Amino acid sequence: MADRYLTVALDRRGVQCTARLLTDKAPLTCAAVWDALPLSADVYHAKYARNEIYALFPAFAPQEPPLENPTVTPIPGDLCYFTFSDVQLGTSSYGYEDRAAVAARSVTVDLALFYERNNLLLNGDTGWVPGIVWGTVVEGLAEMAEACQDLWRSGASGETLSFRRA
Template identity: 65%
Template structure:
């Protein structure tokens, strides 16, 4: 049976529906599904291009590891990344030394890619493959417009939420 999640921008009151890729990424899809809902401050990609994401404390009992990875996500892809604080809190991201998080714990990046021509490379780290665990099946156009608003108008105070969705019928 197919499973679906809702991806929402809370202040902008916009959402889209994605189908989990249980066949292609079973470990990652299960890790995300079992931890829903998840919500946090939204960020817009600096390097990857047409991406919004949030950063969350690790939530899976066991990290899924690489699965259905890509470095060139397409519009509608939902991706899962695992980082540690030393990778994310570098001067390239705008943090000063006194702002750095001094912890090696895992940080999970749940991302939605809303446009074409994305490339997952980080100037400090190199290639950053992500696990593609879902694909948007409804509402991408409206979500893409809201994502452009985040890019142009700012992300401050906006939350990106991933929650379970039960299709009508």
């Protein structure tokens, strides 16, 4: 199979990077995401994992992928897939504006981009939170990291994170 690529963008800031899907290491996850593209939603900056931006989506795969190619220590450029239940994300401590909508979903998918080093997927409420590494940024990570730092400092309000076929 030929390599597949996608564009990851912070739409309002006009910044994007290109990532290659890791179909050899996470084939079921890559297929689920690829078939669901394009995807876009409000962006959030991580509270616990450090150098991560992410967006939350209702489940889009016919069946959630298994924990293939897992990590708890993502590196710069990793795209990760997480699955959370309504109980895991439905509390006010997470700060989602539309908590009721997140809590109403039986499954929420978190698609994340890690843009810098020293990440640890450890949540004080639940412990280790392994993610599926399904893609890696191959172009534009430095510009995206700069925009992510701006998002951290300036805020995410009004910004969206988009995933599209390249």
